[in-house]
Amino acid sequence: MTARPGAPGRAAVAALQAALAAENSAVYGYGVAGAHLAGARRAAAVRNWVAHQNARDTLTAMLGARGAEPVPAAAAYELPFAVHGAASAVSLAIVLEDRLSAAYLGLVGLSDPALRAFGARGVRAAALRAAAWRGSTLAFPGLDVPAPGQPGPATTGSGATAPASPPPGSPTPSQPGG
Amino acid sequence: MTRDATRRRVLAAGAVTLSLAAAGCRGLAALGTPPRAAPGVAVAGDAIAVEARLIAHYGAVLAAVPALAGTLRPLLAQHHDHLARLRSRLIIAPGSRASHPASPSASPPGGAPVLGSPAAALRYLRDAEDAAAAAQLAHLAAAPPSLAQLLASISASEATHALILDGHRRHR
Numbered sequence: 001m002t003a004r005p006g007a008p009g010r011a012a013v014a015a016l017q018a019a020l021a022a023e024n025s026a027v028y029g030y031g032v033a034g035a036h037l038a039g040a041r042r043a044a045a046v047r048n049w050v051a052h053q054n055a056r057d058t059l060t061a062m063l064g065a066r067g068a069e070p071v072p073a074a075a076a077y078e079l080p081f082a083v084h085g086a087a088s089a090v091s092l093a094i095v096l097e098d099r100l101s102a103a104y105l106g107l108v109g110l111s112d113p114a115l116r117a118f119g120a121r122g123v124r125a126a127a128l129r130a131a132a133w134r135g136s137t138l139a140f141p142g143l144d145v146p147a148p149g150q151p152g153p154a155t156t157g158s159g160a161t162a163p164a165s166p167p168p169g170s171p172t173p174s175q176p177g178g
Numbered sequence: 179m180t181r182d183a184t185r186r187r188v189l190a191a192g193a194v195t196l197s198l199a200a201a202g203c204r205g206l207a208a209l210g211t212p213p214r215a216a217p218g219v220a221v222a223g224d225a226i227a228v229e230a231r232l233i234a235h236y237g238a239v240l241a242a243v244p245a246l247a248g249t250l251r252p253l254l255a256q257h258h259d260h261l262a263r264l265r266s267r268l269i270i271a272p273g274s275r276a277s278h279p280a281s282p283s284a285s286p287p288g289g290a291p292v293l294g295s296p297a298a299a300l301r302y303l304r305d306a307e308d309a310a311a312a313a314q315l316a317h318l319a320a321a322p323p324s325l326a327q328l329l330a331s332i333s334a335s336e337a338t339h340a341l342i343l344d345g346h347r348r349h350r
Contacts, residue, residue, distance in 0.1 A: 101334065108330040113319035120315055120330040124337050131338035139256035140263070141338070143331045 008111055013068040015106040015115070016059055019122065022103035023056040024073035026096040032079065033096075036089035045093065048129055055122070080148045090133050091148060097130035101142030218325045221317040222267045225329055228313045229261040232336075235306045243299045249346050250303070253339050260332045267325060300347040304340045311336035 030052060034045035056073075063070040083092050104126060107119025127141035138144065236254040240247060314333035318326050 101331075105327050105330060108318070108327045109323040111323070116318050116326055116330075117315075120318060120333065123330050124311075124334040127334035127338050128341055131341055135342075137253065137256060137335060137338040137342055139259040139335055140328075140331045141334045143327065 009066065012107075012110055012112060012115055013063065013066055015103075015110055015119075016063050016066070017068070017071050018106050019100075019103045019119075020056060020059040020063065020070055022096075022100045023052050023059060025077050026052040026100060027056060028073065028077045029079070029092055029096045032083055033089040033092045036083060037086055041086065041090070044132065045089075048093070051125070051129075055125075093133045094130050095148045097126045097133065098141070098145045100126035101130065102145060103142075105142035216322070217320060218322045219268060221321045221329070222264055222325060224317060225314055225332070226261065226264045226268075228310050229257055229264060229332075232306055232310050233257050233261065235303060239299045239303055243296055246296055246299060249300075249343075253342065256335060256339070260335070263328060264332075267328075297347050297350050300343050300350075304343040304347065307336045307340040307343065311340065 027049065030045050030049035034042055034049060037045050060070040079092065080095055081088060081091070083089050101123050104119045104122030108116050108123065110116060110119070123142050127138070130141065131137050138146070233254065236250055236257065240250055240254070311333045314329045314336065318329060321329060
């Protein structure tokens, strides 16, 4: 595929870079979360960690095919909260997946039907992983995302919704020191 | 002065009436093309119908297996959220089909559900959720961007409903 200049191509590259950034922070975050989990939950964290590495490679290739330079992962990421136990590890995994839902939904907003379909699959995959960690569901994954550490509207049934993406408190690349 | 102005307006209004009458002789087409529905309207209408069917399925199951209420009510509430968000995209005429979500026409696919046991009811709803999740993506390419995002989000939500329903089914 050749590089596509023009606004649609630029929007696609920006959305793909956003998804890549979310995948990169998920790879880092699952590395942290997995260290605090055991048994079936650790196995799930490892499975998801591998899935996010694969997704990162896919997005990297898609950006390359568009003649864009994939933004590399940061060396370290600032976590939205301290993780030192299984409960906060699960909360982190939920934040990572919620952030991915929002990032992939950005691809659904593009005009290219193939990227829309790709984005929809990404939203679905992230929402499924988030629901598995939560044990409950959201009405609008990627659109209405609860604050970190909150179980979300599903459990309370309140129907209250948080502001749209990006979810607050997502892991952000640490500023390089010095 | 003001009287003159009024007279001019009356005369002008008369001229408009005359031209409208002349247009009437040539049919409505002379008045211009009537506004057509935006591309998102049909897509949103289909999505509303999908949600309405799902809500009808939940209603049937809840009536037949009340013991599942604790599991099903939170999911059903989210379908009502889906429906409300989709409807907010449209101006729906009162009495139109889309304004009656749980109409009797919203019959389950493949005939009446087999609801003999909670497990069967959960499997039935899981399949309905899977079908709805796929249906919400059927017209993804035709939707305006923000509606496409809403449909993808709702579809993902329905996929997670199927996951949760399956989990409950297996733990029975």
